[in-house]
Amino acid sequence: MVELLAQTGLNAVYAASYISLVAVGLVLIFGVMGVVNFAHGELFMAGAYAVVALYADMHVPFFVAVAIGMAFVGLLGLLMEWALFRPLKDNPLGGLVASIGFLMILQSLAVMGFGVRMEHIPPVTQEVVRFTEKVGLPVARLYVIVAAVVFLSALWYFLKRTRFGWALRASAQDPEAAALQGISITQTARIAMFIGAALAGVAGALTAPLVSVNPHMGHSVIVTAFIVIIVGGVGSLEGAILASIAYAFVHTFVTTFWDGVLADIVGLSLMLIVLIVKPTGLFGSADRA
Amino acid sequence: MLLEMKGIAVNYGKINAIRNISIAVPEGKIVTIIGGNGAGKTTTLRAMSGMIPIASGEILFEGKRIDHLPAHKIVAHGIAHVPEGRRIFKEMTVEENLRTGAFLRRDKDAVEEDLEGVFKRFPRLRERRTQRAQTMSGGEQQMLAIGRALMSKPRLLLMDEPSMGLAPVIVEEIAQIVEEINANGLSVVLVEQNAELALELANHAYVLETGNCAMEGPASELRGNEHVRAAYLGL
Numbered sequence: 207m208v209e210l211l212a213q214t215g216l217n218a219v220y221a222a223s224y225i226s227l228v229a230v231g232l233v234l235i236f237g238v239m240g241v242v243n244f245a246h247g248e249l250f251m252a253g254a255y256a257v258v259a260l261y262a263d264m265h266v267p268f269f270v271a272v273a274i275g276m277a278f279v280g281l282l283g284l285l286m287e288w289a290l291f292r293p294l295k296d297n298p299l300g301g302l303v304a305s306i307g308f309l310m311i312l313q314s315l316a317v318m319g320f321g322v323r324m325e326h327i328p329p330v331t332q333e334v335v336r337f338t339e340k341v342g343l344p345v346a347r348l349y350v351i352v353a354a355v356v357f358l359s360a361l362w363y364f365l366k367r368t369r370f371g372w373a374l375r376a377s378a379q380d381p382e383a384a385a386l387q388g389i390s391i392t393q394t395a396r397i398a399m400f401i402g403a404a405l406a407g408v409a410g411a412l413t414a415p416l417v418s419v420n421p422h423m424g425h426s427v428i429v430t431a432f433i434v435i436i437v438g439g440v441g442s443l444e445g446a447i448l449a450s451i452a453y454a455f456v457h458t459f460v461t462t463f464w465d466g467v468l469a470d471i472v473g474l475s476l477m478l479i480v481l482i483v484k485p486t487g488l489f490g491s492a493d494r495a
Numbered sequence: 496m497l498l499e500m501k502g503i504a505v506n507y508g509k510i511n512a513i514r515n516i517s518i519a520v521p522e523g524k525i526v527t528i529i530g531g532n533g534a535g536k537t538t539t540l541r542a543m544s545g546m547i548p549i550a551s552g553e554i555l556f557e558g559k560r561i562d563h564l565p566a567h568k569i570v571a572h573g574i575a576h577v578p579e580g581r582r583i584f585k586e587m588t589v590e591e592n593l594r595t596g597a598f599l600r601r602d603k604d605a606v607e608e609d610l611e612g613v614f615k616r617f618p619r620l621r622e623r624r625t626q627r628a629q630t631m632s633g634g635e636q637q638m639l640a641i642g643r644a645l646m647s648k649p650r651l652l653l654m655d656e657p658s659m660g661l662a663p664v665i666v667e668e669i670a671q672i673v674e675e676i677n678a679n680g681l682s683v684v685l686v687e688q689n690a691e692l693a694l695e696l697a698n699h700a701y702v703l704e705t706g707n708c709a710m711e712g713p714a715s716e717l718r719g720n721e722h723v724r725a726a727y728l729g730l
């Protein structure tokens with residue numbers, strides 16, 4: 207029993223890692239630009255397909271494929287900022303609708319390029335870090351965990367310790383006052399969009415060999431990310447990370463000991479309870495970011 | 496003239512917020528804009544710093560036209576704006592707020608010196624250096640907003656209602672700070688509802704009424720003016 211709990215705990219840490227990468231990017235984009243990016247799950251999907259194309263089909267080394275995928279999805283983010291969110295910057299609802307359109311475009315492109323069947327990706331490594339005979343962490347999952355820790359720490363450092371990080375937070379809190387300090391809101395929006403998209407991209411790329419890659423895989427990811435950011439408090443990066451961890455543990459444990467559908471129900475119920483008890487989320491305040 | 500505003504009009508939709516406003520700010524002086532609620536004082540100041548588009552007229556700073564520039568570019572020319580309601584970054588620490596004020600500056604050593612200068616001028620801010628700005632009192636937040644503006648090393652400081660919502664003792668303190676800053680060579684445009692305070696501090700004054708410039712002149716002269724005394728000083 208102890209071993210089962212330990213194993214489930216490790217699985218939850220893995221789930222928390224990729225969920226928080228996706229959710230933090232979503233929060234960052236919402237904070238700085240004020241738009242809800244519905245296409246965020248499809249950015250995750252695009253990262254996974256980059257690995258399908260480069261690693262599985264073209265036999266590029268896995269980590270090179272992941273790096274290219276991350277950069278590619280970051281560029282997709284820049285494209286979205288330029289083509290959708292900047293022209294619609296005075297119209298957050300319009301930005302949301304446009305992002306739904308972009309989601310459909312990305313899905314259709316994936317279907318056209320790769321078909322609707324699930325992609326088979328050869329495993330990157332079969333190695334497992336064994337803690338006991340029955341408790342182990344596949345190295346492929348360890349990569350995801352390490353990536354989450356590294357990238358989220360780097361983001362934290364960037365936001366708290368660098369001039370452009372302060373500019374990003376200032377833009378999120380009060381865009382007009384930020385402009386009065388000489389900060390270009392267009393530039394901070396671009397940075398936020400690149401980082402947010404790239405984080406979703408790397409999450410998709412690293413998890414690609416571990417999940418079933420298909421054009422609609424972004425859907426469940428975005429639903430999870432929305433639950434997490436609402437629970438954590440919209441606009442709070444720390445909240446998104448902590449809520450990702452909490453959600454992943456609850457979801458993984460319920461899935462393991464009961465079943466997956468019940469886990470979804472429990473996840474959504476928890477969100478509703480948080481909304482009733484504390485409508486701004488666990489770490490949210492009335493002000494943004 | 497450090498700053499010259501010539502025949503500026505600003506419209507909000509079909510409404511003219513200000514019409515044909517001309518304001519001149521001489522180097523090293525304090526110019527004040529007074530007037531009632533909705534007279535167009537804030538609009539005039541926002542036009543100066545590029546926060547709202549102007550419908551006509553031109554704005555020159557040190558002889559160069561700046562009226563077509565976005566707000567974040569105008570800061571680089573040497574105009575800092577302390578906005579109405581302070582608008583500090585509430586979730587950031589005091590120090591982060593101040594350093595954000597120096598966002599455009601590359602002269603790192605001078606930034607450190609200026610940060611020290613701000614802390615010297617406002618010892619309360621040094622005490623609260625690592626505290627979130629939101630947790631401070633209104634007067635401290637106003638000091639932070641002024642400090643943040645000073646961190647950009649401006650030639651001209653625009654201040655919108657710095658006395659708003661503050662206790663009389665604090666207002667006195669803020670007034671003293673404005674005088675000190677000006678004595679160090681910084682030119683100031685001061686928008687105030689508190690006309691008594693504004694006319695006491697300023698060298699030159701403009702009186703706005705419903706979007707028009709009703710009167711202008713040396714502050715000492717306007718203080719003696721019958722209309723100003725009756726309408727704005729309550730005498």
